Amino acid sequence: MSFLDWLILSATLLFIVGYGTWRTRRAGQTMDSYHLGDRQAQWWGIGLSIVATQASAITFLSTPGQAYDDGMRFIQFYFGLPLAMVLIAIFAVPIYQRLQVFTAYEYLEGRFDRRTRTLAALLFLVQRGLSNGLSLYAPALVLSAILGWNINLTVWLIGGLMVLYTVVGGSRAVAVTQQWQVAVIFTGMVVAGYLLVHYLPAGIGFTEAMQVAGNQGELNLVDFRFDPNDRYNFWSGMTGGLFLALSYFGTDQSQVQRYLAGRNITESRLGLLMNGLVKVPMQFGILLIGVLLFVFYQFNAPPLTFNRPIHDQVAASPQYGPQLQALEQRHATLFQAQQEATAGLVQALRTDDAAQVAAAKTHLQTTNAATRGLRTETQALLKQAVPSVEAKDTDYVFLTFVLHYLPRGLVGLLVAVVLSAAMGSAASGLNALASTTIVDLYQPSRPHLSEAHCVRASRWATIGWGVLGIAFATFAARLENLIQAVNILGSLFYGTILGIFVVAFFLKSIGGRAVFWAAIVAEIIVLLLFWRTDIGYLWFNIIGCGLVMLFAALLSLRRKQVL
Amino acid sequence: MKQDSKKLETSSPSPEERGAGGEVPVAGETTDTTNWQAWYWLVLGALVVEVAFFTYLTRAFTA
Numbered sequence: 276m277s278f279l280d281w282l283i284l285s286a287t288l289l290f291i292v293g294y295g296t297w298r299t300r301r302a303g304q305t306m307d308s309y310h311l312g313d314r315q316a317q318w319w320g321i322g323l324s325i326v327a328t329q330a331s332a333i334t335f336l337s338t339p340g341q342a343y344d345d346g347m348r349f350i351q352f353y354f355g356l357p358l359a360m361v362l363i364a365i366f367a368v369p370i371y372q373r374l375q376v377f378t379a380y381e382y383l384e385g386r387f388d389r390r391t392r393t394l395a396a397l398l399f400l401v402q403r404g405l406s407n408g409l410s411l412y413a414p415a416l417v418l419s420a421i422l423g424w425n426i427n428l429t430v431w432l433i434g435g436l437m438v439l440y441t442v443v444g445g446s447r448a449v450a451v452t453q454q455w456q457v458a459v460i461f462t463g464m465v466v467a468g469y470l471l472v473h474y475l476p477a478g479i480g481f482t483e484a485m486q487v488a489g490n491q492g493e494l495n496l497v498d499f500r501f502d503p504n505d506r507y508n509f510w511s512g513m514t515g516g517l518f519l520a521l522s523y524f525g526t527d528q529s530q531v532q533r534y535l536a537g538r539n540i541t542e543s544r545l546g547l548l549m550n551g552l553v554k555v556p557m558q559f560g561i562l563l564i565g566v567l568l569f570v571f572y573q574f575n576a577p578p579l580t581f582n583r584p585i586h587d588q589v590a591a592s593p594q595y596g597p598q599l600q601a602l603e604q605r606h607a608t609l610f611q612a613q614q615e616a617t618a619g620l621v622q623a624l625r626t627d628d629a630a631q632v633a634a635a636k637t638h639l640q641t642t643n644a645a646t647r648g649l650r651t652e653t654q655a656l657l658k659q660a661v662p663s664v665e666a667k668d669t670d671y672v673f674l675t676f677v678l679h680y681l682p683r684g685l686v687g688l689l690v691a692v693v694l695s696a697a698m699g700s701a702a703s704g705l706n707a708l709a710s711t712t713i714v715d716l717y718q719p720s721r722p723h724l725s726e727a728h729c730v731r732a733s734r735w736a737t738i739g740w741g742v743l744g745i746a747f748a749t750f751a752a753r754l755e756n757l758i759q760a761v762n763i764l765g766s767l768f769y770g771t772i773l774g775i776f777v778v779a780f781f782l783k784s785i786g787g788r789a790v791f792w793a794a795i796v797a798e799i800i801v802l803l804l805f806w807r808t809d810i811g812y813l814w815f816n817i818i819g820c821g822l823v824m825l826f827a828a829l830l831s832l833r834r835k836q837v838l
Numbered sequence: 839m840k841q842d843s844k845k846l847e848t849s850s851p852s853p854e855e856r857g858a859g860g861e862v863p864v865a866g867e868t869t870d871t872t873n874w875q876a877w878y879w880l881v882l883g884a885l886v887v888e889v890a891f892f893t894y895l896t897r898a899f900t901a
Contacts, residue, residue, distance in 0.1 A: 350892065357885040361878045489899020496892035509889075544874065551881040555888050 276422060276678075280687030287459055287691040292436045292698075295452035299444025309730050310377050310710045312447035316536040320450055321546025324533040324703070325524070326553060327453035330460065331700035332414035332693045334561065340581075340669030342565025343572075346495040348507045352813070353558050355517025356524075360551030363525045364544040366780055371531065372540045377714040378707075379531040379776070386779045387787030389719060394794055395775050396715035399528055400708060402768040404740065407704040408747025409764070413670070414697045415748065418690065420584050421674045430748045437698040438741035441705050442734050446536055449702045456695035463692035464560065466685060467677065471567040474680060476574050479621060484570040486624050487617060490636045491643055493566045506811045515766075515813025522769030522816055524550075526776045529707035568676055573617040575680075579606045580650070581671035585657050595660040602653050609649060613642040701744065709736040763812045767805055770819020771798045777820060778827050785831045793826030 276284070303309035316324070341349050376382050380399065384392040415429035440448045472481050479487075488494055498508040505511065524530045524547065537543030579602060580586050589595050616639040623635035654667060677689045713733045718724065724732075771794050778790050801819045804810055810818075 354885065354889065357881045361881055364874070364878070485895075485899055489895070494895050494899045496896045497889060498896075545877070548877050548881050552884055555885065559888075559892075 276686055276690070277683045279684045280690070283684055283687035284691050284694075287688070288436065288694060291452050291455045291459070291695065292440055294455065295440045295448045296443050298451050299440075299448040302447040303443070303445040303730065303734075306377065306714075306726055306729050306733070308447070309445035309733050310706070310714070311532070311536045312445070312450060314375075314536055315538055316450060316533075316542065316546070317538060318542045318545035318549060320454065321534050321537050321542060322549030322553070323457050324450045324453050324536075325530060325546060325550045326557070327457050327460075327696075327699040328529055328533060328703035329523075329550075329554075329700070330557075330696055331410045332697035333410065335460070335464070335693055335696050336413060336417050336670050336673060338558070338561045339565035339568055340672035342493070342562040343568045343672045344669045346493040347559075347562045347566060348495045348498060350496055350555070350558055350562055351498070351507045351509055351512035352516050353520075353555050354509065354512035355514065356520040356554050357551035358513075359517055359520035359524055360547045362521060364547050367525045367776075368534065368540060368543050368547065370780070371535055372537070372543060376535065378528050378535075378711050379526050380528070380711065380715045383775065383779060384719070387775075387790055391775065391787050391791045391794070392715060392719075394791060395526075395772055396711050398768050398772050398794075398798070399526075399711055402764060403527070403529060403704050403708055404743060405747065406764055407701050407708065407740070407744040410697060410701040410704065411744055412748035414693050417670055417674055418693070420582060421671060421678055422690075427749050430745055433694055433697050434701075434741060434745035434748065437702045437705065438738060438745075441702045441709075441741070442737045445733070445737075446532065446706055449699075449706050450533075450536065452702065453699045456699040459688070459695045460692050463689050464564065467673075467681070467689060468560070468564050468567065470681060470685075471564065471571055471676075474571060474575075479570075479574070483621055483624065484567060487570050487573060487620060487639075488566045490620060491569070491639065493569050504809065504811060506813065511811065511813050515811070515816055518773060518816035518820055519766060519769060519813060522773035522820075523765065526772045527707075527765075527769070528711050529704045532707050532710060533703065564673070568672060571676070574614060576607075576610050578675070579603055579653050580657065581668040581675045582657070583671075583675075585661060589657055589660040592660055595656060598656055599653070602649065602656065606646075606649055606653075609642065609646050613639070613646055616642045705737055705740055705744065708740040709733050712736045712740070766812045766815040767801060768798070768819075770801060770816040770821075771823055773816065774820040774823025774827075778824055782824070782828070785827050786834075789830035789834065790823065790827045793823045793830055796826050797822035 302312065305313075307313055338349065370382065371379065374382055374385070378396070380392045380396040383395055411430050411434050415424075415426050415433065418424050418429055419426035440452055444451070472484065475484060485494065498505075499510075500508060501510045502508060534543040534546050537546060578586070579599075586599070590599050616635070620632070620635040620639045623631040626632075674689075674693070677686055681689065710733070713729060713736050717732060717736075718729060774797060775790055775794050778785050778793075797819055800822055801815050804818065805812075805815065
């Protein structure tokens with residue numbers, strides 16, 4: 276990175292963190308103020324905060340790479356989200372707002388009993404504690420690989436800044452900084468998308484780029500075929516995606532806290548509905564950047580693997596180096612053929628001759644299939660040479676482009692996008708972890724504590740979870756694909772938590788004892804299924820929720836019979 | 839909508855009421871009477887339009 280990049284990156288981050296800390300320096304003197312910003316948030320602030328909480332650095336690193344590798348079908352994962360926003364606005368928001376709770380789990384004590392509240396809070400803490408560490412680790416890993424930054428230093432820098440403003444200003448600081456973070460993120464992504472089209476060869480515009488991508492199967496946005504083993508199709512999005520969104524936005528404190536901070540029910544509902552309106556188009560935009568990257572690399576030579584450090588390590592190996600070199604040579608030859616085939620397809624499309632287009636398309640598909648085969652072969656070799664690392668390189672695709680092709684200054688802006696997203700998302704998680712720890716676990720057994728003591732304890736809990744997250748990120752092992760890893764982790768716990776809440780909201784006759792044991796058994800079954808079967812992870816949200824409802828109903832029925 | 843929110847604010851139970859365990863609301867027990875249907879249909883309608891647009895893109899460019 277150049278001096279200008281460093282200047283823009285530092286200025287952006289310091290401004291956001293400094294402004295957030297300064298604006299909220301007197302906030303957080305009471306529990307209401309520290310955890311919910313005095314419940315004064317307006318709908319647009321809630322909406323932006325919800326968007327920033329979900330969009331972590333992983334979203335901007337992994338998603339374009341995923342589209343580059345696999346097309347746009349990942350968009351279907353989000354189809355259930357708008358429906359989930361509507362359902363939460365109808366059923367959950369009025370209950371939470373009426374009770375004026377601090378956390379979602381607080382409601383469960385009144386509805387069931389304390390141990391069910393504690394169980395749900397613990398499931399959340401385990402899941403979110405791990406995810407938050409991963410949210411810090413992901414950008415640090417990619418930045419260290421591409422820019423040569425020290426991974427631990429990066430984790431401590433992002434984590435340290437985030438902990439600083441979250442400790443000082445609590446929920447209000449998280450919301451204030453997220454507004455600026457979202458502004459930086461959108462600016463950076465729009466600029467990157469524009470430049471990608473601008474960098475295409477003369478005569479190739481956006482429409483031609485879409486035609487090339489579409490003919491290579493990259494615009495595979497919707498697939499109506501039902502296949503339970505397929506992670507992303509319309510039906511898995513509308514069912515598994517719906518349940519995941521219901522769990523995440525309806526029962527995960529990191530999101531519930533955003534709309535609990537609303538001034539009233541109207542603001543909370545509108546904030547959620549805003550997210551329902553913007554999320555799918557936003558993901559479409561991010562995936563589109565991945566597709567444009569795919570088209571860009573049809574005309575410009577991509578590296579054999581985007582994971583440069585692993586490539587260099589294997590290239591230096593006397594055992595595997597020569598094999599990698601042979602693959603490099605084949606890759607160079609194949610790219611020539613691919614470039615010619617792409618130009619041929621563009622020419623054919625201009626003639627509007629169906630037979631010529633079909634022939635050119637088949638030719639390009641053949642060369643692209645060969646390129647994909649070569650990439651798979653390379654990944655296998657890298658994995659064989661360095662078994663401890665993940666050879667899949669989709670998380671590195673976008674930043675590699677940024678670093679090699681964007682002009683000075685913009686590289687700094689795009690790195691700021693990644694770091695802003697990391698801090699915005701992890702800060703919400705940190706804030707929620709502290710709230711749940713104090714409100715659901717610490718406070719209930721100590722009812723006579725003063726408010727000032729509880730606020731102090733909340734700040735210490737924020738520091739504690741921050742340090743734990745940083746420590747986890749420092750020692751985390753690489754997982755298959757970062758965004759999928761977070762979603763898989765969520766799916767293992769969310770179904771059970773959602774089941775508890777569904778029973779609480781809709782099955783009035785079921786009590787605490789039944790739902791508590793149902794949740795324990797359901798969670799064990801979900802973990803066993805994950806360990807022993809190949810079921811797509813999105814389905815665990817439905818399975819977990821369904822099992823809790825089923826067992827709770829059966830246990831409740833049996834108890835009534837015994838009585 | 840403002841009237842409605844005021845009504846809600848004043849209808850919030852006290853901490854004692856909340857902790858009692860007997861009168862905890864479940865779905866369907868809200869006092870919110872605002873007609874939110876237009877907002878809900880807007881969000882769901884937008885989803886339908888998006889899926890239709892994506893289906894068009896999938897078929898138009900992949901064919």
